[in-house]
Amino acid sequence: xxxxxxxxxxxxxxxxxxxxxxxxxxxxxxxxxxxxxxxxxxxxxxxxxxxxxxxxxxxxxxxxxxxxxxxxxxxxxxxxxxxxxxxxxxxxxxxxxxxxxxxxxxxxxxxxxxxxxxxxxxxxxxxxxxxxxxxxxxxxxxxxxxxxxxxxxxxxxxxxxxxxxxxxxxxxxxxxxxxxxxxxxxxxxxxxxxxxxxxxxxxxxxxxxxxxxxxxxxxxxxxxxxxxxxxxxxxxxxxxxxxxxxxxxxxxxxxxxxxxxxxxxxxxxxxxxxxxx
Amino acid sequence: xxxxxxxxxxxxxxxxxxxxxxxxxxxxxxxxxxxxxxxxxxxxxxxxxxxxxxxxxxxxxxxxxxxxxxxxxxxxxxxxxxxxxxxxxxxxxxxxxxxxxxxxxxxxxxxxxxxxxxxxxxxxxxxxxxxxxxxxxxxxxxxxxxxxxxxxxxxxxxxxxxxxxxxxxxxxxxxxxxxxxxxxxxxxxxxxxxxxxxxxxxxxxxxxxxxxxxxxxxxxxxxxxxxxxxxxxxxxxxxxxxxxxxxxxxxxxxxxxxxxxxxxxxxxxxxxxxxxxxxxxxxxxxxxxxxxxxxxxxxxxxxxxxxxxxxxxx
Amino acid sequence: xxxxxxxxxxxxxxxxxxxxxxxxxxxxxxxxxxxxxxxxxxxxxxxxxxxxxxxxxxxxxxxxxxxxxxxxxxxxxxxxxxxxxxxxxxxxxxxxxxxxxxxxxxxxxxxxxxxxxxxxxxxxxxxxxxxxxxxxxxxxxxxxxxxxxxxxxxxxxxxxxxxxxxxxxxxxxxxxxxxxxxxxxxxxxxxxxxxxxxxxxxxxxxxxxxxxxxxxxxxxxxxxxxxxxxxxxxxxxxxxxxxxxxxxxxxxxxxxxxxxxxxxxxxxxxxxxxxxxxxxxxxxxxxxxxxxxxxxxxxxxxxxxxxxxxxxxxxxxxxxxxxxxxxxxxxxxxxxxxxxxxxxxxxxxxxxxxxxxxxxxxxxxxxxxxxxxxxxxxxxxxxxxxxxxxxxxxx
Numbered sequence: 009x010x011x012x013x014x015x016x017x018x019x020x021x022x023x024x025x026x027x028x029x030x031x032x033x034x035x036x037x038x039x040x041x042x043x044x045x046x047x048x049x050x051x052x053x054x055x056x057x058x059x060x061x062x063x064x065x066x067x068x069x070x071x072x073x074x075x076x077x078x079x080x081x082x083x084x085x086x087x088x089x090x091x092x093x094x095x096x097x098x099x100x101x102x103x104x105x106x107x108x109x110x111x112x113x114x115x116x117x118x119x120x121x122x123x124x125x126x127x128x129x130x131x132x133x134x135x136x137x138x139x140x141x142x143x144x145x146x147x148x149x150x151x152x153x154x155x156x157x158x159x160x161x162x163x164x165x166x167x168x169x170x171x172x173x174x175x176x177x178x179x180x181x182x183x184x185x186x187x188x189x190x191x192x193x194x195x196x197x198x199x200x201x202x203x204x205x206x207x208x209x210x211x212x213x214x215x216x217x218x219x220x221x222x223x224x225x226x227x228x229x230x231x232x233x234x235x236x237x238x239x240x241x242x243x244x245x246x247x248x249x250x251x252x253x254x255x256x257x258x259x260x261x262x263x264x265x266x267x268x269x270x271x272x273x274x275x276x277x278x279x280x281x282x283x284x285x
Numbered sequence: 286x287x288x289x290x291x292x293x294x295x296x297x298x299x300x301x302x303x304x305x306x307x308x309x310x311x312x313x314x315x316x317x318x319x320x321x322x323x324x325x326x327x328x329x330x331x332x333x334x335x336x337x338x339x340x341x342x343x344x345x346x347x348x349x350x351x352x353x354x355x356x357x358x359x360x361x362x363x364x365x366x367x368x369x370x371x372x373x374x375x376x377x378x379x380x381x382x383x384x385x386x387x388x389x390x391x392x393x394x395x396x397x398x399x400x401x402x403x404x405x406x407x408x409x410x411x412x413x414x415x416x417x418x419x420x421x422x423x424x425x426x427x428x429x430x431x432x433x434x435x436x437x438x439x440x441x442x443x444x445x446x447x448x449x450x451x452x453x454x455x456x457x458x459x460x461x462x463x464x465x466x467x468x469x470x471x472x473x474x475x476x477x478x479x480x481x482x483x484x485x486x487x488x489x490x491x492x493x494x495x496x497x498x499x500x501x502x503x504x505x506x507x508x509x510x511x512x513x514x515x516x517x518x519x520x521x522x523x524x525x526x527x528x529x530x531x532x533x534x535x536x537x538x539x540x541x542x543x544x545x546x547x548x549x550x551x552x553x554x555x556x557x558x559x560x561x562x563x564x565x566x567x568x569x570x571x572x573x574x575x576x577x578x579x580x581x582x583x584x585x586x587x588x589x590x591x592x593x594x595x596x597x598x599x
Numbered sequence: 600x601x602x603x604x605x606x607x608x609x610x611x612x613x614x615x616x617x618x619x620x621x622x623x624x625x626x627x628x629x630x631x632x633x634x635x636x637x638x639x640x641x642x643x644x645x646x647x648x649x650x651x652x653x654x655x656x657x658x659x660x661x662x663x664x665x666x667x668x669x670x671x672x673x674x675x676x677x678x679x680x681x682x683x684x685x686x687x688x689x690x691x692x693x694x695x696x697x698x699x700x701x702x703x704x705x706x707x708x709x710x711x712x713x714x715x716x717x718x719x720x721x722x723x724x725x726x727x728x729x730x731x732x733x734x735x736x737x738x739x740x741x742x743x744x745x746x747x748x749x750x751x752x753x754x755x756x757x758x759x760x761x762x763x764x765x766x767x768x769x770x771x772x773x774x775x776x777x778x779x780x781x782x783x784x785x786x787x788x789x790x791x792x793x794x795x796x797x798x799x800x801x802x803x804x805x806x807x808x809x810x811x812x813x814x815x816x817x818x819x820x821x822x823x824x825x826x827x828x829x830x831x832x833x834x835x836x837x838x839x840x841x842x843x844x845x846x847x848x849x850x851x852x853x854x855x856x857x858x859x860x861x862x863x864x865x866x867x868x869x870x871x872x873x874x875x876x877x878x879x880x881x882x883x884x885x886x887x888x889x890x891x892x893x894x895x896x897x898x899x900x901x902x903x904x905x906x907x908x909x910x911x912x913x914x915x916x917x918x919x920x921x922x923x924x925x926x927x928x929x930x931x932x933x934x935x936x937x938x939x940x941x942x943x944x945x946x947x948x949x950x951x952x953x954x955x956x957x958x959x960x961x962x963x964x965x966x967x968x969x970x971x972x973x974x975x976x977x978x979x980x981x982x983x984x985x986x987x988x989x990x991x992x993x994x
Contacts, residue, residue, distance in 0.1 A: 016406070023401055024408045031415040034469065035422065037441065038430035052444035098325040107318025113326060120333050121523075124530045124576045126549040127569040130556050131336035131343060154332035157325055177652050178685035181756075182699035182746070183673035192698075196689045217425050217533040218549070222557065233425040237537065249433060256426035263421040271414040278420075278474065279481030 035260065042253035049249050063254035073255055075227045076235035080259065083145050083231060084213040087152035092206050094153070095160025096198075102161065103168035117158035125155065129222045136223060143225045151219050156209040163208060163277045167201025204277035207266050214263070232259045337573060343566035350560040363567035373568070375544055376551040377575075379460065383547065384528040387467045391524060392517070394468065395475030400505075402476065403483045416473040424470060428537035431466045456543045463545065466534045471527065475520050482516020483509070522583040526576055548572050601663035601753040601786055602628045603649065608658035610644050610810075618644040620810045622658070629784045631777075633801035635791055636833070637937035641810040642790045643758055649788060650756050651675050663753055673702075678747035682759040684739050686731040686746075692718075693727040696745045710749075717749045720779070737768050744779070754786040761796065773799060792937075794834055798822070806830050808933070824988040828878065828978050831985065832934040837883050839976070840950045841931060842921065844879040851977070853879055854921045855950075856901040858972055864987065871986050873979065878928070880976035880985075883916070886952030888960060889967035899972050903950075904965045910956065917960050919950045930983050 037054065042063050044056040051057065067073040102110060132151060136142040141150075171194065179189035220234035227235070236255050239248040267274065344363050348356040367373045402412055419427070434440040435452050443452070452458040486509050494508045510517070532549040535541055541550040552572060556565035608622040619641040626632050634642040647653040649660065651672035660668050667675050678699070686695050694701075696717060697710040705713075718724045721741040731739055740760065747755050760776070761769045777800055780787050791797055797804045798818040806813040806821065806829070814826045818834075825831035831839045842853045846868065850857035858879065860868070889900045907918040952968060960966045977986045 020406050020408070024405060024412050027398065027401060027412050028415040030469075031418050031473070034427055034430040034434070035418060037434055038426060041430075041433055041439075050438045052438060052441060054441040094325045094328060097321040101318040101321035105314050105318035105321070107315040107322075109319065109322070113322050116326070116329060119580075120329055122526045122576055122580050123333055124526075124549065124569075124572045126530065126532065126552045127340060127573040127576075128333065128336050129553065130562060130565040130569050131340040132332075133556065134343065134562060135336060135339065150328075150332055154328055157329055161325065172683060172685065174681050174683045174685035175687060177650075178679070178681060178687075178746075179698075180652065180672040181650060181677070181679040182750075183702045185673065188702060193687055211421050215423050217423075217536070218553070221536075222553065233423050233533075236425060236429070249439065252429055253433070256423070256429055259423055260426055263423070264418065267414055267417040267421050271410065271417060274417055274421075275413055275477055275480075278477050 035264075038253050038256050038260075042250065042257045044250065044253075046250055049247075063250035064258075067251050067254050067258070072227060072235060072239070073232070073251075076230050076232045077258070079145065079227075079229055080214065080231040080233075083148050083152065083229070084210050086145070087149045087156065087213045088206055088210045090149070091153040091156045091160045091209050092164075092202060095157055095164050095205065095209075096202060098157075099161045099164035099168055103165040104173070113161075117161050120155065121158035121162075123155070125151070125218050129218065132219075133222060142223060143228050145229050147223045148216075148219055148229055148231070151223070152213045152216060156212045159212060160205050160209055163205045164201055167204070167277075168198065170201075171197050200273065201277075204270065204273040207270055207274060208277050211263060211266070214259070337570075340566045340569050340573075343562055344570050346563050348561070348563040348566075350562055356563075359563070363563045364571070367564060367567050367571060372551060373548075373571075376546050376548045379545060380529060380531065380547040380549075383460065383464055383467065383531055384525060387464045387471075387528050388521065388524050390464070390468050391472045391475045392521065394472050395479050395520070398472060398476035399479035399483050402480050416476060418473075419470050420473045420477075422470070424533040425537055427470050428466055428534045431462065431469075431534075432538050435462055453539055454543060456545055459539045459543060459545045463531075463534055463538055466538060467528065467531060470534070471524060475524055478520035478523070479513065479516060482513040482520070485516065486512045518583065522580065525579055525583070529576060529579060530572075548575070602626065602661075603754060603786060603788070604659075604661040605645075605649070606659040606661070608645065608648060608660060609656045610641070610648060610653065611656040617810050619648070622812055624805060624812070624815060626786060626788065629786055631780050631787045631789065631800060631802045633789045633791060633797040633804045634807060635794055635797035635804055636807035636813075637933065638792060639809075640807040642792075642805075642807050644810075645807075646679075646756050646758055646788060646790045649754075650677060650679050676750075676752050677754045677756055678750050678752040679756040679758065680743045680747050680760040682762055684731075684743040684760075684763070686739060686742055688731055691728050691730050692723060692734070692742050692745075695731065695742055696749050699746070699750045713749045713751075714745075717745045720748070721745045736764055737772065740764060740772060744776070748779070748783065752785070754788065755780070757787065757789040759791055760789075762791070762793070769796075776800065795836060798834065804834075806833060808930075824985070825976070826985050826988065827930070828880070828928065828983040828985075829930045829934065831880050831976055831978070832931065833937075835882055837916070837951045837953070838934065839880045839882050840952075841978075842879045842881070842948075842950075844877045844977070846873060846875050846877055851877065851879055855903065855968075855970070856899070858899055858970065858975065861972070864977065867989060868977065868986055871979075871989055873977070873986055874981065876980060877986070878978040878980050880978060881950075881970060882974065883951045883953040885971040885974045886917075886954065887969045887971070888954045888958035889969040890959065891955050891957055892969045897973065899970050900967050901970065902965050902967055905960050905962050906949075908960055908962050913956065915954045915956050915958050915960065917952045917954055917958070917966075919952070921948045921950055928980060928983070 040054060040056055041049070043059045043061075044051075045058040045060045045062065048057045098113065101107065102113065128151065133142070136147045141147040175193050175197070176189050179193045180186075184192065215233070216231070217233045217237075220231045221237060224230040224234060230238070232255060236252050239251050239255070345358060345360055346356050347359045347362065398416065402409060402416070405412060432453065434442040437443045437446075437449075437451050443450075446452065452462055490512070491504055491508060494504045499507065530549055531547045532553070535545060535547055535550050536553075539545045541547075541554065546554070548568065549572065552565055552568040555561050555568060559565075603626040605622050605624045605626075608619060609617070610619040611617050622641075622645055624632070634645060636642050644653060648655050649662075651667070651670060655668050659666055662675060662677070687698065690698065693714055696714045700710045700713065714727070715724070718727055721744060723738065723741055723745060726734060726738055726742075731742065734742065740763070743760065757776075761772050764772060773796060776789075789796075789800060798821075801818060803815060804818055804821055805815045808829050814821060814830045816824075821830060821834045825834060828841070832841070842855060844851040844853045844858070846852075846860075847857070849865075850859055887898075892898065903919045903921075905917050906920050909916040909918075954960065958966075975987070978984065979986055
């Protein structure tokens with residue numbers, strides 16, 4: 009016979025297991041697919057009957073995928089860096105300084121956070137062609153950093169507001185110059201927030217699909233999500249299922265790593281900006 | 286100016302004020318504030334405000350990308366064409382349906398998930414980590430996973446269906462599957478926002494309700510949810526706007542065939558398949574107006590607090 | 600160690616609000632001065648101006664004879680203890696305490712010695728390698744103190760350093776701070792809103808209200824001769840009782856009966872053209888159970904019905920309710936709001952008397968009360984000035 013406590017524990021165990029299954033099954037399925045031999049791809053079995061690395065070897069042999077991977081990483085890293093730097097400056101001002109137009113800035117960020125990207129696709133498509141940045145890294149970096157700026161500003165200003173600014177005063181009283189106060193006291197405390205924001209912005213850029221297919225036309229700047237959509241089988245009659253699954257797994261790996269390493273921070277970052285209001 | 290330098294200068298004049306500064310200090314603070322915000326503002330304006338204005342301009346022209354030289358002014362002609370077209374209304378109807386159903390399901394499911402994460406006696410960290418995976422995963426990847434799962438012959442889920450059924454080729458079934466994919470991907474985000482709201486409900490208030498004899502459902506309905514209202518509204522606002530922009534899932538799952546396309550798909554198709562920049566821009570502007578209307582509705586009628594709007598209130 | 604001189608110090612915010620108006624004070628070398636007042640009275644702003652954390656709008660601030668208005672905090676050689684302690688969360692206790700010396704490029708060995716010396720004084724030696732998050736409230740407070748004393752600065756500034764501690768610890772730390780200050784002999788400016796702290800710690804106390812200095816003096820002087828209603832009500836616990844009074848021929852007519860006016864008081868009132876309507880202030884300790892007062896003491900008896908009797912062992916507090924009471928006086932309203940009385944929701948005007956524990960006073964019964972009329976205060980309701988002690992604040 010089970011005690012009350014035992015039953016409660018079992019109950020929670022079942023609930024937790026259900027949540028974990030909910031989250032993982034679609035991911036496991038695409039991973040399983042990527043390990044299937046082409047001959048068994050269409051057997052409808054969840055677990056591969058024959059495991060193979062063939063799909064991965066296949067995609068890494070084509071420049072179509074490797075080029076896209078380089079594009080994805082490069083574009084996401086650069087857009088993240090710029091967005092975090094600009095976002096840090098603006099968020100610091102929002103959280104710490106008094107200046108006119110603060111509400112305008114906040115309102116504008118909110119507006120952009122809600123902006124439908126499709127509305128920008130057609131004008132940007134035309135503008136970028138005129139400027140000659142269509143189908144280049146810059147052509148994607150610009151919309152990415154713009155759309156991630158509100159996210160960066162919200163998250164960072166929420167983190168900045170948490171820093172006890174008495175510390176800055178204390179450092180001044182301890183004889184620190186403004187530069188020292190920032191470097192020795194404020195920066196170490198702000199670092200976690202900046203890292204968290206960088207992760208969120210990176211995920212955002214990494215994730216985008218609409219801009220990636222609209223503002224590129226060749227492999228010059230096409231990122232992996234867009235490239236996957238344009239995958240073709242190695243022969244005309246073959247479905248690119250295995251390649252798509254393998255490529256999907258490759259770009260999911262960094263996300264899983266981030267999530268595993270920074271779970272707490274990501275949760276804090278996601279909710280920091282949104283719920284306080 | 287490198288950002289750290291900007292930051293350190295920020296530290297200098299800003300004696301963290303109760304109510305402000307001597308005029309000199311205040312002026313400096315003002316200037317610094319504007320200076321720090323300027324780059325972000327310039328980028329945001331240049332990349333959104335200008336293009337949307339340009340989109341409005343484009344939408345008033347007849348502009349076919351195959352014949353760019355023949356572009357000419359047609360006033361509201363494109364809007365007339367879009368608004369009288371059954372495709373627009375069909376796409377709008379599909380979009381609204383997907384938005385309403387998926388957000389409603391997400392709210393209930395997300396609340397349940399939030400309660401699980403809030404109350405679980407063990408394994409909270411694991412559950413939270415697991416839940417972040419749908420949030421973080423690339424939408425296109427998830428969409429392919431669902432697509433293959435429902436493809437007859439390939440998928441484990443299709444295998445469970447009666448032979449001969451191809452759910453992604455039927456309008457209603459396909460919309461259901463699109464909603465399913467959308468719900469799977471975004472419920473965790475909803476749940477995390479609600480969890481943060483839940484954490485703001487004072488434990489003592491809930492215990493007081495318990496002492497007053499409220500059952501679990503009464504506590505949830507009469508105490509917890511009313512106190513979470515701001516968080517719920519913000520979560521709903523974010524998710525509604527996000528769902529209204531749905532594109533990736535539909536693009537991968539059905540490509541918009543069999544009348545399953547959203548307004549975003551319609552806009553994309555007009556631009557890149559029909560190559561009609563004028564009509565495409567008119568659709569872009571209409572979508573923008575819809576989103577603005579939804580935001581207005583939430584903020585003015587439901588009183589959703591604009592997140593991040595609180596620093597001035599301190 | 601140094602003398603601090605505030606000469607006509609004024610703080611005006613850009614929106615025109617005056618936080619501090621014409622603050623004049625000379626703090627002697629080694630003196631312990633308390634700034635006290637309700638929240639928003641300008642005491643913290645004054646402290647921040649001395650620290651250099653806020654600019655001075657007008658006036659001159661001299662530390663050790665040098666004008667320091669335009670000097671950054673780091674060039675003033677003063678240490679500060681914050682209400683929130685402001686310990687650096689990413690540094691251990693040792694690094695927190697040595698931070699200022701490290702910035703001043705003091706030799707590492709010297710820092711070590713000084714930090715350990717301070718830690719010994721404050722009983723923190725075994726916690727030196729812990730982070731602030733792992734310390735108790737009292738320990739954190741001591742680290743904040745330690746951070747100030749390792750520097751051996753010209754002055755200590757303390758901004759409500761005890762307000763985050765629980766009541767018992769606060770009393771202990773109060774004694775410790777007093778002992779420490781006496782031992783080090785460092786000029787100290789201490790901000791608090793707690794008048795008990797002000798009375799027990801300071802050599803001199805500065806009472807502030809609405810940005811203006813009300814009175815400066817030793818704790819005893821403020822207690823005996825408050826210059827106005829505000830200081831009278833603020834200093835002392837429980838606070839002074841105020842009654843509306845009408846000046847008659849030889850008496851002050853109050854709801855507690857007529858209080859005789861002696862020659863000294865009559866002359867004082869005449870000289871100052873006192874109005875007929877006045878406010879009388881009586882401290883709780885200037886009441887006594889008439890049955891316990893011998894014939895030898897002069898004073899006056901009256902009768903009142905006991906509402907509540909509270910015994911604290913050494914004393915008995917007896918509460919009476921009087922109808923009316925002085926109304927419409929902003930200073931009194933402010934005092935009531937500050938002490939939380941305004942929120943208790945009790946109607947009528949309450950009078951508190953502190954009596955000898957031998958009293959027979961019983962709740963609900965009338966009793967004879969004796970009032971020490973030589974110690975009553977009379978205030979002008981229009982200006983709030985104390986007519987009994989018509990002197991200007993001493994500096």
